[in-house]
Amino acid sequence: xxxxxxxxxxxxxxxxxxxxxxxKKAKASPLLFNDAAVKDGENIYNKNCVSCHGNPTxxxxxxxxxPIPGDPAEEKFQKNSDGELFYKIGVxxxxxxxxxxxxxxxxxxxxxxxxxxxxxxxxxxxxxxxxVNLLSKTVKLAISYNEKSHQIAITAKGKIxxxxxxxxxxxxxxxxxxxxxxLQIETVKQTNQQGTVLFAFPKDLPGDKVGNIELxxxxxxxxxxxxxxxxxxxxxxxxxxxxxxxxxAIWNVNAKAPIWILLTYTIGVLVVLxxxxxxxxxxxxxxxxxxxxx
Amino acid sequence: xxxxxxFDKMTTDILRSVRLTNLSFKIWMGFITVSFLICIYxxxxxxxxxxxxxxxxxxxxxxxxxxxxxxxxxxSLIGMLISAVLGLxxxxxxxxxxxxxxxxxxxxxxxxxxxxxxxxGRPERLAYVxxxxxxxxxxxxxxxxxxxxxxxxxxxxxxxxIPDLKICYxxxxxxxxxxxxxxxWLSLDWSGSPEQIKIVRRSVRILLILIIPVAMGIxxxxxxxxxxxxxxxxxxxxxxxxxxxxxxxxxxxxxIIAMFVYRKTYHLDKYITEFHFDKMGRLLVLVSLVxxxxxxxxxxxxxxxxxxxxHFHLMELFSGRFALLFxxxxxxxxxxxxxxxxxxxIRRPLPMLVIAIFVLAGAWxxxxxxxxxxxxxxxxxxxxxxxxxxxxxxxxIETAITLASIFxxxxxxxxxxxxxxxxxxxxxELDEHESESV
Numbered sequence: 001x002x003x004x005x006x007x008x009x010x011x012x013x014x015x016x017x018x019x020x021x022x023x024k025k026a027k028a029s030p031l032l033f034n035d036a037a038v039k040d041g042e043n044i045y046n047k048n049c050v051s052c053h054g055n056p057t058x059x060x061x062x063x064x065x066x067p068i069p070g071d072p073a074e075e076k077f078q079k080n081s082d083g084e085l086f087y088k089i090g091v092x093x094x095x096x097x098x099x100x101x102x103x104x105x106x107x108x109x110x111x112x113x114x115x116x117x118x119x120x121x122x123x124x125x126x127x128x129x130x131x132v133n134l135l136s137k138t139v140k141l142a143i144s145y146n147e148k149s150h151q152i153a154i155t156a157k158g159k160i161x162x163x164x165x166x167x168x169x170x171x172x173x174x175x176x177x178x179x180x181x182x183l184q185i186e187t188v189k190q191t192n193q194q195g196t197v198l199f200a201f202p203k204d205l206p207g208d209k210v211g212n213i214e215l216x217x218x219x220x221x222x223x224x225x226x227x228x229x230x231x232x233x234x235x236x237x238x239x240x241x242x243x244x245x246x247x248x249a250i251w252n253v254n255a256k257a258p259i260w261i262l263l264t265y266t267i268g269v270l271v272v273l274x275x276x277x278x279x280x281x282x283x284x285x286x287x288x289x290x291x292x293x294x
Numbered sequence: 295x296x297x298x299x300x301f302d303k304m305t306t307d308i309l310r311s312v313r314l315t316n317l318s319f320k321i322w323m324g325f326i327t328v329s330f331l332i333c334i335y336x337x338x339x340x341x342x343x344x345x346x347x348x349x350x351x352x353x354x355x356x357x358x359x360x361x362x363x364x365x366x367x368x369x370s371l372i373g374m375l376i377s378a379v380l381g382l383x384x385x386x387x388x389x390x391x392x393x394x395x396x397x398x399x400x401x402x403x404x405x406x407x408x409x410x411x412x413x414x415g416r417p418e419r420l421a422y423v424x425x426x427x428x429x430x431x432x433x434x435x436x437x438x439x440x441x442x443x444x445x446x447x448x449x450x451x452x453x454x455x456i457p458d459l460k461i462c463y464x465x466x467x468x469x470x471x472x473x474x475x476x477x478x479w480l481s482l483d484w485s486g487s488p489e490q491i492k493i494v495r496r497s498v499r500i501l502l503i504l505i506i507p508v509a510m511g512i513x514x515x516x517x518x519x520x521x522x523x524x525x526x527x528x529x530x531x532x533x534x535x536x537x538x539x540x541x542x543x544x545x546x547x548x549x550i551i552a553m554f555v556y557r558k559t560y561h562l563d564k565y566i567t568e569f570h571f572d573k574m575g576r577l578l579v580l581v582s583l584v585x586x587x588x589x590x591x592x593x594x595x596x597x598x599x600x601x602x603x604x605h606f607h608l609m610e611l612f613s614g615r616f617a618l619l620f621x622x623x624x625x626x627x628x629x630x631x632x633x634x635x636x637x638x639x640i641r642r643p644l645p646m647l648v649i650a651i652f653v654l655a656g657a658w659x660x661x662x663x664x665x666x667x668x669x670x671x672x673x674x675x676x677x678x679x680x681x682x683x684x685x686x687x688x689x690x691i692e693t694a695i696t697l698a699s700i701f702x703x704x705x706x707x708x709x710x711x712x713x714x715x716x717x718x719x720x721x722x723e724l725d726e727h728e729s730e731s732v
Contacts, residue, residue, distance in 0.1 A: 046678070250430050257429045265429055265438075272442055275504050279449055282497040283482070286456065289490050290483035 018093050020084045027083035028125050031106065033113035041114025044107050045072075048099065056118050065095060073118035082125075085112045101173045101188060101218070105226050139167070141217050141229040145201070152199040154217050156191055158224050166195025170221040174199045177214040177230075185215075207236020301723055304565070308715045309465055311560040318559065319712070326704045333698030336691045337412065345415040347691045353676055354669040354686035359413035361661040362696050365544065366406035366703070367440065367516045368537065368657065372545025373399025373447050374509035375581075378502040387573050390565055390717050394552050396451040397716070398545070401706035403444045403512075407437075409699050432518040439512040446508055450501045451710075452480075453494055457720035460484035473713070513537045520664070526607040527668035536588040542581035543628070544657030550574050550650035552707070554643050556716055565717050568642060575641035578653070582632040589624065607671045615685075616667050619659060627656015 031037055045056075049072075054060035056073040070076055080088070089108050092098040099108060116122045138159035145152055152174060156167040170191045175182035183205075189197045207213045213236040218228040248256045340347050350357040376395035380388040411417045427434040459481035463474060484490065514534035521533035530536070553574065557566040596604045597612070611620045631649045634640045640649070666686050676684050688696075 050678075252430075254426075254428045254430075261429055265435070269438060269442075272504065272508060275500055276442075276445060276449070279453075279497050279501060282493050283453070286484070286490050286493055287482040289487060289493070290485050293485040293487050294483060 018088050018091060020087045024087040025081055025083045027086060028127070029082050029086070029109045029112060030127065031109045031113065032127060033116055033124050037110050037113045038117045040107075041110035041112070041117075044103065044111055045114050048103065049111070052096070056115070067094060069096070072115045077115060078119045078122070082112055082116070085115060100171075100220065101184075105220070139219065139221065139224045139227045141172075141219060141227065143215055143217055143229065143231045143233075145233050145235055150201050150203055152185070152201050152215065153196055154191075154199070155194070155196045156219050156221070157195055158221070166193070167191055167219070167221055167224070168193055168195060170195075170219050170224075172197050173218045173220075175216040175218070176205060176236075177216060182216060201235060205236045206239040207234070209238060209240045210234060211236045211238040304722070305461060305465060305719055307562065307564065308717045308719055309462065311556075311711070312462060312713060312715060313466055313469070315712075323705075323708060326701050326708065330698055330701035330705060333694045333701060336694035337698060339691055340412075340695060341417070345413075347689060348695070349682070349686055349688045349692055350413075351683040351686070352679070353672060353683055354666055356413070356665050356669060357686050358662065358688045358692055358696050359409060361665045362658070362699060363406055363409040363413070364516055364537075364661040364665070365658045366402045366409055366699070367513055368541035368661070369544045369548050369654075370399045370402035370406065370443070370447070371509050371513055371538065371541035372549055373450065374505050375542050375545060376549065377450060378505050378509075382499075382502055387570060389721060391549060391553065391570060391574070392454070392721075393451070393714075393716055393718050394556065394711075395545075395549055396447060397707055397710045398548050398552060400444065400447040400451055401703045401710070402548075403440065403447055404706065405699050405703045407440055407444070408702070409696075412695050412699065432515055432522050435515045436512075436519060439508060439515050443505075443508050443512045446501055446505050450498070450505060453498050453501065454718055454721055455714055456481055456484050456494060457486065458715050458718060460486070461719055462715065510538060513541050520668075525668050525673070526603045526671055527664070530592060532588060532591055536585075536592055539581060539585040539588050540657065540660065543578070543585045544654055546574060546578040546581055547650040547653035547657065550578070550646050551654065554647040554650075556711065557643065560716070562717065571643050571646055572638070572641045575635045575646055578650075579632060579635045582628060582635075582653075586628060586632065589628070603671070603673060607667060610667050610671065611663065616663060620663055623656045623659045623663060626652050627660065628653070 045053075052062050052065060052069040053072055054062070054069075056071060059071045059074075061069045061071055077085070086108055089103070089111055090098065090100040103111070116124070140157045140159070142155045142157075143152060144155075154172055154174065156170055156172065157164050158167050159165075168191055171188050172191060173188045174185040176185055177183075185201060186199050189199065191197045205213060211234045212232050213234075214230055214232045216228055216230045218226065220226050245252050245256070248258050250258060250261075348357065348359070350359070373396045376388050377392045381392060411420060414420065423434065423437055427437070459477050460483075463477040463481055466474065466477070514537065517533040517537035520528035521530055523529065550571070553566050553570065556562055593608070593611075597608050600608070610616050631653050634649060635646075640646070670684065670686060
């Protein structure tokens with residue numbers, strides 16, 4: 001862990017300021033930054049950003065990090081255009097992770113909205129007519145598995161009007177669903193000319209009882225926006241571990257308590273109780289003796 | 295003076311407290327009753343508004359209430375030490391103190407259960423502990439042993455009392471009829487036949503043996519409520535004996551205070567003598583030494599290793615937020631009393647009263663020091679919460695509810711010692727009789 005932090009620090013030393021392409025810079029939010037969006041943005045911020053950037057306006061960011069994260073309410077942040085902020089959140093910088101594959105576009109725009117809520121002089125430009133969402137519904141992702149090469153092939157095709165075209169150079173990320181969260185398979189890859197991308201799938205990933213693993217593929221295309229598709233394939237190692245609550249155990253319910261606890265407790269209580277009952281009888285006996293004597 | 299006369303004199307002396315009700319008793323009784331009722335009003339607020347009126351929050355969820363519970367269970371252990379351990383070892387000087395110790399034990403053990411209820415947000419769900427309780431949980435064991443201990447203590451108070459209740463019935467003719475009838479009924483028309491004496495002796499003996507494991511159990515299980523977790527400051531293998539030895543310290547202090555008060559108010563100088571104080575002082579030194587030894591182990595060993603999480607916790611105690619309380623409690627409540635009591639001149643009633651008050655207060659605060667700092671220092675960092683979640687500060691209502699339990703103990707002790715002779719008459723008489731005939 002320490003090593004990782006040290007490495008990250010060194011890495012950040014050579015980090016450059018993020019250069020934002022002109023078209024990205026000019027990009028405006030398709031979302032209206034209303035109260036609901038800002039509120040959502042705040043929740044996303046508190047989950048993903050607060051640990052380094054601190055609470056906006058409080059300047060309680062991690063001052064020991066390099067580059068210094070800074071407070072999003074600061075001038076340094078606010079002088080960025082909406083598009084710049086959106087882009088920078090997406091690509092990250094040195095120690096700041098890339099959020100493109102962690103947060104959806106909508107979530108990232110909400111974050112921008114939240115950051116803007118600390119800038120009183122900010123006015124959101126009028127919304128453009130959004131066609132992206134309508135188009136995105138026509139994207140198709142096909143997931144297939146090659147048993148010999150242990151590869152997952154994902155083919156992305158988009159439909160514009162009546163033409164179906166392969167999506168070239170789109171970024172695709174593949175996850176395998178686990179108990180908690182998702183496991184990313186390899187790195188983010190770009191589709192080739194045929195709109196296909198290949199991921200080498202690990203041979204030793206445990207699946208459920210029959211070896212099923214749920215795969216989630218996510219595409220983030222300039223034109224079509226963000227789409228994700230899931231598919232369950234029998235490509236994992238069948239794993240049938242007994243549930244931790246199946247056998248008698250300390251942590252289990254009362255009916256599945258370990259025998260030794262049941263015995264110790266019951267015998268202990270019964271022994272003490274039998275003595276107490278004996279004493280009660282002795283008291284009754286004293287009374288009887290008194291009656292006899294009087 | 296013949297034997298009969300001296301027995302008569304002794305009975306009259308000891309029964310004086312039951313026979314006469316003076317003004318100071320009425321004032322004291324009135325004071326504790328009114329105080330208790332005021333504090334009970336605080337509890338009605340908590341019942342209506344919820345546990346939020348107390349200073350306990352998500353992280354420090356065991357504050358003053360549970361510390362007080364541990365203190366009560368601890369103090370109640372003295373009944374076992376004086377009646378059983380000393381009694382069975384044939385130590386005669388402790389016999390006149392046995393009833394005082396039993397009354398203290400019963401009162402503290404009874405109220406200890408109620409203290410737990412005061413820590414519950416929904417006390418009407420108390421029965422769920424039994425209905426849905428898990429046998430694996432130390433909480434269920436604790437409920438079991440506390441109840442058993444109350445039952446045994448009550449029997450151990452009652453059985454040797456039977457002959458004395460008969461004496462009360464015979465001698466106290468001017469008391470209200472109802473009270474006299476209760477004496478008659480409770481004395482089981484004791485006739486003092488050898489057979490009855492035999493039954494009582496055998497029963498008491500069984501109880502004395504039985505109470506030792508149960509009393510060890512009650513406080514060991516209370517310590518397991520803490521030690522069965524992996525938390526810093528509680529994750530210790532010596533918590534059982536550490537708690538039991540600490541219990542004897544606070545119990546001895548409570549008995550010394552009670553001895554002083556009874557001796558003064560009921561004029562029992564002849565029966566609770568300086569000799570008894572001297573002996574109790576020595577006993578307190580002994581148990582304090584044992585407790586000091588456990589303290590040394592409990593703090594020195596982790597303090598030497600200073601493991602990552604222990605480090606923060608221990609530094610909070612040694613030199614941080616709790617340093618004043620920690621060193622104050624250890625020095626004024628344990629080390630200095632222990633040293634002072636080594637001197638014979640100090641082992642006299644008044645100095646011992648002062649020392650016992652310090653020891654008892656120290657014992658109470660020590661429980662707070664065991665409970666609170668650990669809860670303020672969890673393994674997972676406390677994040678995004680208001681300041682009063684991070685640092686525990688007891689509220690006025692919480693303090694009043696805790697005081698209510700203390701007043702209730704005082705009421706029980708006062709009432710019990712008012713209605714029964716606090717020195718076992720028959721037992722002392724029989725003992726003297728037997729030692730003469732040997």
